[in-house]
Amino acid sequence: MKKKNGIFKYERIERDIKDRIGKGELRPGDLVKSEAEMVQQFQVSKMTVKTAMNRLADEGVVVRIQGKGTFVAPCAKR
Amino acid sequence: MKKKNGIFKYERIERDIKDRIGKGELRPGDLVKSEAEMVQQFQVSKMTVKTAMNRLADEGVVVRIQGKGTFVAPCAKR
Amino acid sequence: MKKKNGIFKYERIERDIKDRIGKGELRPGDLVKSEAEMVQQFQVSKMTVKTAMNRLADEGVVVRIQGKGTFVAPCAKR
Amino acid sequence: MKKKNGIFKYERIERDIKDRIGKGELRPGDLVKSEAEMVQQFQVSKMTVKTAMNRLADEGVVVRIQGKGTFVAPCAKR
DNA sequence: GTGGTCTAGACCACG
DNA sequence: GTGGTCTAGACCACT
Numbered sequence: 001m002k003k004k005n006g007i008f009k010y011e012r013i014e015r016d017i018k019d020r021i022g023k024g025e026l027r028p029g030d031l032v033k034s035e036a037e038m039v040q041q042f043q044v045s046k047m048t049v050k051t052a053m054n055r056l057a058d059e060g061v062v063v064r065i066q067g068k069g070t071f072v073a074p075c076a077k078r
Numbered sequence: 079m080k081k082k083n084g085i086f087k088y089e090r091i092e093r094d095i096k097d098r099i100g101k102g103e104l105r106p107g108d109l110v111k112s113e114a115e116m117v118q119q120f121q122v123s124k125m126t127v128k129t130a131m132n133r134l135a136d137e138g139v140v141v142r143i144q145g146k147g148t149f150v151a152p153c154a155k156r
Numbered sequence: 157m158k159k160k161n162g163i164f165k166y167e168r169i170e171r172d173i174k175d176r177i178g179k180g181e182l183r184p185g186d187l188v189k190s191e192a193e194m195v196q197q198f199q200v201s202k203m204t205v206k207t208a209m210n211r212l213a214d215e216g217v218v219v220r221i222q223g224k225g226t227f228v229a230p231c232a233k234r
Numbered sequence: 235m236k237k238k239n240g241i242f243k244y245e246r247i248e249r250d251i252k253d254r255i256g257k258g259e260l261r262p263g264d265l266v267k268s269e270a271e272m273v274q275q276f277q278v279s280k281m282t283v284k285t286a287m288n289r290l291a292d293e294g295v296v297v298r299i300q301g302k303g304t305f306v307a308p309c310a311k312r
Numbered sequence: 313g314t315g316g317t318c319t320a321g322a323c324c325a326c327g
Numbered sequence: 328g329t330g331g332t333c334t335a336g337a338c339c340a341c342t
Contacts, residue, residue, distance in 0.1 A: 034321080034322065034323085035322080035323070036321090036322085045328080046328065047328090050323090050324090053323095064322095064323065064324095065322085065323075065333095065334090066322070066323045066324065066332065066333055066334080067123070067321090067322055067323065067332075067333035067334035067335085068322060068323080068333085068334060068335090069321090069322055069323075069334095070322085070323080086331090086332065086333090087332080087333075088332080088333090112313080112314065112315085113314080113315065114313085114314085122333080122334085123333060123334045123335060123336085124334090124335080124336085125203075125332090125333070125334075125335090126332080126333060126334080128315085128316085129332080129333090131315090136214075142314095142315060142316095143314085143315075143341090143342090144314070144315045144316060144340065144341055144342080145313080145314050145315070145340075145341035145342035146314060146315080146341085146342065147313095147314055147315075148314090148315075164316090164317065164318090165317080165318075166317080166318090190328080190329065190330085191329080191330065192328085192329085200318080200319085201301070201318060201319045201320060201321085202319090202320080202321085203317090203318070203319075203320090204317080204318060204319080206330080206331085207317080207318090209330090220329095220330060220331095221326090221327090221329085221330075222325065222326050222327080222329070222330045222331060223325075223326035223327035223328080223329050223330070224326085224327065224329060224330080225328095225329060225330075226329090226330075268336080268337065268338085269337080269338070270336090270337085279313080280313065281313085284338090284339090287338090298337095298338065298339095299318095299319090299337085299338075300317065300318055300319080300337070300338045300339065301317075301318035301319035301320085301336090301337055301338065302318085302319060302320090302337060302338080303319095303336090303337055303338075304337085304338080
């Protein structure tokens, strides 16, 4: 995993999602962009997106459901 | 997505059918529940039920007949 | 949905691979096109490609290795 | 196939679809209700719905695409 | 009214 | 960056 500007790439993605939740752009229950879309948006590998989203899932910020998508947790922390 | 005991959903369904055969609840020639009923019972999609039942058919545990149903094989293995 | 020659889409894909092996375009050990490429080439969904390739794997024509790719079997039948 | 009030059940369904197109409720390219929904709506068997929709498809009123749905034909006749 | 094929995606496990 | 599992449907073939 490489850093850019002193932070890990996956931290940039985590930060972005949390910011959107903080601003109310993403609300509890909302569908978050898919892995494939994030790969495009952030110009990173699927593994980097996965690392970011799994960290957010571990923190309880999002819930990932196979075959359905990634959703903002019902009581998302930020 | 929650996996039970680290196995796939279709494996849970396969196991359930095999267990019923092992216990004698399902006997050779018996009609097995329809895909639609299993979708309800196991709370999975139709394709997951299909994966499970097709695997059992490949193993020779059941026989599937289009338009009729799924039956326990005449000499079902367990 | 249009079927060509009254056969299923996955059968067209199976036939294509077998033909390439028969012609010597694909030889034992060769890497076969990825699922994503076949989705583009045959204009079908990923699941249809999977059905085709899994059937070829069952027949022993190809070997599929998660994380690596699909290869023509060492002693491919045609 | 049974009649009700002197007309075949599938004729009632065909009539309904054509009427909706005539009124502009359904326009070229629109997705028509699924087979399963029509079974509920008209309280008929799947075979009856199928007969109706296939007749409409033969007439060029609708286009049926496996895995996607039934659509009002680009230049639907009525 | 069953099982079969197919869509257009999603996330997961692995290398 | 592959193949694997899974969703929530659709229409198709058959009995």
